[in-house]
Amino acid sequence: MTSTWLDEARADVARDPETVTRAFALAGRKVGRDPLRPETDPAGVVHGTVDDAARAELVLALVDAVGAAEAAGRVGALYRQGDAAERRGVLRGLDALETRGVVEDTGALTETGVELAQDALRTNDPALVAAAVGPFGTRHLDQHTWRHAVLKLVFMGVSLEAVADLEARTDAELARMAADFAAERRAAGRPVPVDVDRLVPASSTVAHQQHGTSQE
Amino acid sequence: MRILDPHIHMTSRTTDDYEALYAAGVRAVVEPAFWLGQPRTSVGSFLDYFDSLLGWERFRAAQFGIRHHATIALNPKEANDPRCREVLAEIPRYLLKDGVVAVGEVGYDSMTPEEDEVFAAQLQMAREAELPVLVHTPHRDKLAGTRRTLDVVRESGLPAGRVLVDHLNETNVALVRDAGAWAGFSIYPDTKMDEHRMVALLQEYGLERMIVNSAADWGRSDPLKTVRTARAMLEAGFTDDDVDRVLWRNPVEFYGQSGNLVLDPVPGFVAGEAPRPAEFEGSSVLRGARV
Numbered sequence A: 001m002t003s004t005w006l007d008e009a010r011a012d013v014a015r016d017p018e019t020v021t022r023a024f025a026l027a028g029r030k031v032g033r034d035p036l037r038p039e040t041d042p043a044g045v046v047h048g049t050v051d052d053a054a055r056a057e058l059v060l061a062l063v064d065a066v067g068a069a070e071a072a073g074r075v076g077a078l079y080r081q082g083d084a085a086e087r088r089g090v091l092r093g094l095d096a097l098e099t100r101g102v103v104e105d106t107g108a109l110t111e112t113g114v115e116l117a118q119d120a121l122r123t124n125d126p127a128l129v130a131a132a133v134g135p136f137g138t139r140h141l142d143q144h145t146w147r148h149a150v151l152k153l154v155f156m157g158v159s160l161e162a163v164a165d166l167e168a169r170t171d172a173e174l175a176r177m178a179a180d181f182a183a184e185r186r187a188a189g190r191p192v193p194v195d196v197d198r199l200v201p202a203s204s205t206v207a208h209q210q211h212g213t214s215q216e
Numbered sequence B: 001m002r003i004l005d006p007h008i009h010m011t012s013r014t015t016d017d018y019e020a021l022y023a024a025g026v027r028a029v030v031e032p033a034f035w036l037g038q039p040r041t042s043v044g045s046f047l048d049y050f051d052s053l054l055g056w057e058r059f060r061a062a063q064f065g066i067r068h069h070a071t072i073a074l075n076p077k078e079a080n081d082p083r084c085r086e087v088l089a090e091i092p093r094y095l096l097k098d099g100v101v102a103v104g105e106v107g108y109d110s111m112t113p114e115e116d117e118v119f120a121a122q123l124q125m126a127r128e129a130e131l132p133v134l135v136h137t138p139h140r141d142k143l144a145g146t147r148r149t150l151d152v153v154r155e156s157g158l159p160a161g162r163v164l165v166d167h168l169n170e171t172n173v174a175l176v177r178d179a180g181a182w183a184g185f186s187i188y189p190d191t192k193m194d195e196h197r198m199v200a201l202l203q204e205y206g207l208e209r210m211i212v213n214s215a216a217d218w219g220r221s222d223p224l225k226t227v228r229t230a231r232a233m234l235e236a237g238f239t240d241d242d243v244d245r246v247l248w249r250n251p252v253e254f255y256g257q258s259g260n261l262v263l264d265p266v267p268g269f270v271a272g273e274a275p276r277p278a279e280f281e282g283s284s285v286l287r288g289a290r291v
Ligand SMILES: [Zn+2]
Pocket: B007, B009, B032, B034, B105, B215
């Protein structure tokens, strides 16, 4: 029943790209909102939800229908006119395009995608921030923006499992930022999120382990 | 006691209000789009307002264990400003969105030709979106305004059962009930309508299609008026089931016609505990069973 709705919606988009707006708004009511990986991510923040995945499919269908260049404006409108769930869907759609290898290094779609990811990173919605650092964000965000996105996730207490290729892109500057953040937390007598260990080389984590705030 | 306040402007209220509402049994609210006191001068400020009703305010309410829904419309007062009327082109796409349970507030303020036109246009939008409608009745010339409201609703072809006519009192309740529409009462701290007069109306007209709200906003108002009405009902001899019907089942039945109400408890919410940002996700806010 639910997969039928998505199949029909994709076929509609192929026939008439305008229909994507309505399908995007209705997706949650049609396919549900359960988390994709409930055992590790009960709220669907880190890996997304069933409706995120359905909207990503709609983005793929849209790009197939109109081509990457024209899709840029339409994807931008879906995001700007969307609520938080629809915005997540756009970001997850960009990830799906990236994974499929159809996003160029430059071009209108890439430029729009980067603007949208930067917009999402300015919000206080953990699920939006998480959706901005998937495969698309990791490949196309500049290093400064990307580092701040990762630190923001740590700050918000969202698992760094949300970040695509975390280890490959982590650099000394991010490690320094994470270590400073951990020091600030310790000074305030507050717990240090365990994910800091993924950013800071082992030798510099000793201090907070001695304070017993790490959950390892 | 469980309560759905079917008309409350939470963007104008504090987090203390949210905590007091939850403590008193309010588990869901509907926030109609309305005038902000300060007139708007462009479409953009409507869009930011609509987005904040569906985004930030829903998020804020959920942090206090309350399910927040909205109704979307160009309000009658601002229907008179041509700079605001341009927002009509944007409203249909909002009516598709999650958590939008009606078109509203629409209706009359000063009963101008512009208000006529905007009201009729939005009733057609409700028809197309298959949504119920929340109608505001004017503060001045209320009886004539209510009559004209019911005429326009009849001409629109919209079933009366999908229309809630709000801010009623002793003088116009019979008109609305005879038309087959839902009768809404805003209980205020001062003159307009109080909980004891409300109880008397329930005794006279019965409980069917009767809806009570606080209409609390940025003016002098009391967000707990729903609860106070419930208590006044019990004191007057109504049963717990009667209270549940008026303050929960009736508004659920009316707005449930949208297929867009979410009423199960907010996941992860613990009463009395501060919201935990790390475990509190925007994405979880709208998850749940719809009625
Ligand atoms: Zn109102």
